[in-house]
Amino acid sequence: MxxxxxxxxxxxxxxxxxxxxxxxxxxxxxxxxxxxxxxxxxxxxxxxxxxxxxxxxxxxxxxxxxxxxxxxxxxxxxxxxxxxxxxxxxxxxxxxxxxxxxxxxxxxDCQLIRFDGGALIDLLRDNSQACCITPVVKNQLDEVVPTLRIPVFNQKNEIKTECECPDGSFESHVVYDTLYPFWGLGLYKRAVFQRLRGMDEQIASSYWQALDFGARSWLFGFPIVATNSLQIKFRSKLNAIEDISYSEGTDRCFAKVLGMKQVDGRNYLERWPYRNKLRLLREEVKPKLPLYKTDYHHLCESFKRP
Missing domain, CATH: 3.40.50 (Rossmann fold)
Known part of the structure; x- marks a missing residue:
């Protein structure tokens, strides 16, 4: 770079x-x-x-x-x-x-409309493993955009998410779990971000880059949260739409997120869905097997919904 x-x-x-x-x-x-x-x-x-x-x-x-x-x-x-x-x-x-x-x-093209600096820094300090705090996002009409992402497991071995709306009030302080930072927006802990080697630049899509980063963060034991103590408003956007279509490098995300299975506390390579991705498994997953704290299936089961 x-x-x-x-x-x-x-x-x-x-x-x-x-x-x-x-x-x-x-x-x-x-x-x-x-x-x-x-x-x-x-x-x-x-x-x-x-x-x-x-x-x-x-x-x-x-x-x-x-x-x-x-x-x-x-x-x-x-x-x-x-x-x-x-x-x-x-x-x-x-x-x-x-x-x-x-x-x-x-x-x-956004305006920061709430930044409770003390609460945000305390949240990152108190949760020593937290990687990132993502904001509540509002459109130009002050409507809350559904930016919370909940991981979902399906039988087709695909990475799917469900969307939820966070609380956009200014009076409360609510914290949610979310899979990844929407559009990359948020307050990051730099040391943890670099420990995770940042975002994968070999993935072309911004959506899959963010999802890959967030999923890896969770799987390695570094949660990502959203809170209404951090809020951003688009000046002239009604909708904030992600392009979730597959692109160059998407298979890297699938291999890293779905290429490991945990059984009785031990980590194994999950080869079945990725017989044509053995190189990625050997290069991207196998060397990092000891770092995984959970697998994607268990993450979906234990993820806290709003």
Whole structure:
């Protein structure tokens, strides 16, 4: 990935630079460019005005846009990708470059409408194995989008999920289990994210990247949760639809998630559905067999529904 992007570091005073060399930052905000230049400028300005954390922006190489951004906001860091890359590739690169304990992944076409920082950090600290907190997502009409994902096991050896709506109120603090971070959005624990080797960039689809990451996280004992203490609203979207069609690399997800079976506490390769995927089983599953805490079938049985 290093050869696919360049970094434009924000201008900082010498005190800030020295402080960051000696002390890891608590949190970094990662903004994915997903709209117009006006959307991105508005989003950057909001985070600068409302959150005292460093900001990183991930965007494609657009000279005119970069010129405007670096002129108006020279104090933030830009990761500029030389070619279009997947959502997972962007998040992996940003996680490598941010040097913070936690990182928050958002989009330029969204507005952060609730961020109970203390409660969120406490949730990640209290649950030492937690990997990620995903937000409640609302559309432009303030309607809650069904972003909770519950894993379902079927006899066809496929990975299926059911959708549920979380509580979108502002008064309560409700925590749910969810299989993966919807559209990659959420507050991540950087050390756990990197321990899991991030998202699989050999999978082309953003949906399957997120599902693969979330399922691996759960199977290796690192839960993912959603809470209404973190809420995001799309400025101009009525629907948030995932493309679940199979694409290049989807078989990697199937092999890693369904290629292990646990019997009496012992882990075995599940060969039957993947006789044509033996290379993937040998390379991706077998070396990691001791790391699996459960298999997909048991995960589906024990998963907490809202």
């Amino acid at each position: 290093k050869s696919d992007y360049c970094i434009i570091h924000g201008s900082q005073n010498i005190g800030s630079v020295i402080n960051r060399l000696h002390k890891e930052e608590l949190l970094c905000v990662i903004i994915q460019d997903k709209g117009s230049i006006q959307d991105l400028l508005q989003t950057i300005q909001w985070y600068k005005a409302n959150m005292n954390f460093s900001i990183h922006v991930a965007l494609n190489n657009d000279k005119e846009k970069l010129e405007v951004l670096t002129r108006k906001h020279p104090d933030i860091t830009y990761l500029v990708f030389n070619r279009p890359v997947s959502m997972g590739a962007r998040i992996n690169a940003m996680a490598t470059e941010c040097y913070s304990t936690y990182f928050l992944v958002v989009r330029s």
